[in-house]
Amino acid sequence: MFVAMTACPDPSRPDHPTAKALLDAGGELFGAHGFAGASTRALAEKAGVNIAAIAYHFGSKEGLREACGRETARIMAQDIVGARADALDAALAAGVTPAQARGMILDLFDAIAPAMLARADFEPVVRFLLREQDERSPAFERIHDGFIAPMHERLCRLWGAATGAAPDAPATRLSTLSVVAQIVYFRVARNVALKRMGWTRIGEEEAAQIAAVVRANLRAMLDAAAREARP
Amino acid sequence: MFVAMTACPDPSRPDHPTAKALLDAGGELFGAHGFAGASTRALAEKAGVNIAAIAYHFGSKEGLREACGRETARIMAQDIVGARADALDAALAAGVTPAQARGMILDLFDAIAPAMLARADFEPVVRFLLREQDERSPAFERIHDGFIAPMHERLCRLWGAATGAAPDAPATRLSTLSVVAQIVYFRVARNVALKRMGWTRIGEEEAAQIAAVVRANLRAMLDAAAREARP
């Protein structure tokens, strides 16, 4: 009772059941049909709440979008890397051998690939992220600064430790992105991949096949980079 | 004067100036904002024509979308592969040595990468294609059957010829897709790449750096695949 209960009491509160339901619906519908393609009526119906709840809890449809961005950043940071981030930082600070660094990179992608590709609850998260980065929205800035940039930096440092290449060299920064690319592609161009592979979906089995190919590519790339840096 | 001039005289006629302007506007705005996000008013204004021209020339907004799909398929087949497709088919029919096949794959991506990444007029084309495949629209089916599938098949056959791997093996089909992935990523996640690389745009210079990394990855992958198939 310290502040008046005006509209939009707290934009970032996934604890409230109505707000939570709207955040889930937003992640799904914004991702599936884009911001313009998801009407407030469809969002409210999907969430099982009243249309006016959007304005009440998030101020506006745009407010809901931004709150979804915060949710996405939180989920990705928590579920994709989780405790791994601290372990990586500790290892990098303590120093790692090339073989250790190589193993850590391979392990990292072995963990990322199945989550990114097969986890059904990640579909809306990734789709939402891609839409936001496409529109250069403030929500994307948050996700970039909080999750993407730190992970890319760690990856470049590991890459340098594993191959002897300079972590800040453009080629290193591009190489690491090109590994991420191979996983992201099967999300983004999923319908192309499904048709080309004759699959009906990307489940655990299919994700494992993709992960195996990415792992093989990664090994080949690391070997080549190491030969390049330490002939 | 043989047929009555009802609405939508011919859905596929990029020759008419008004229809052409609408196709260009459609490719750009559908790609940028999605189908729902591009209003007929915005489309007409961008094209510099009257709103009613959409219904007249394409029957409806949906009709314009499908016509844009046909245009996209035509442009990609023409500008990305062009005469190269026939040359590849002839070479594959005549038979190629592993070294020749390897060179053809490298050449192919050397041609595709700069076009996909740096050509400004390709931005709307690629964006449109990705939106359509995401929505599994009939327009995408056309593009897949007419351009994507034939190119992927050729690539798999070349890959097999270069490495000794089976062209129809899932690993081969996934490997070739994972090379395409590395190029597509820098289009799709362009804003991520720009921020991570400290670039402001992907012009010829930046595209060349990406192409060099992809080329290096491709060599490493081909070497590894060849060792795997012919130890």
Add this chain to the structure above:
DNA sequence: GTCTATAAACAGATAGAC
């Protein structure tokens, strides 16, 4: 073929009862 005017549906946002 191109235009204006408008119909009919739908959008997001809000006022106010409960």
Add this chain to the structure above:
DNA sequence: GTCTATCTGTTTATAGAC
């Protein structure tokens, strides 16, 4: 906090003059 009802503007599509 949640609801109904409604306001205001915009959407696509169309009818009809030129």
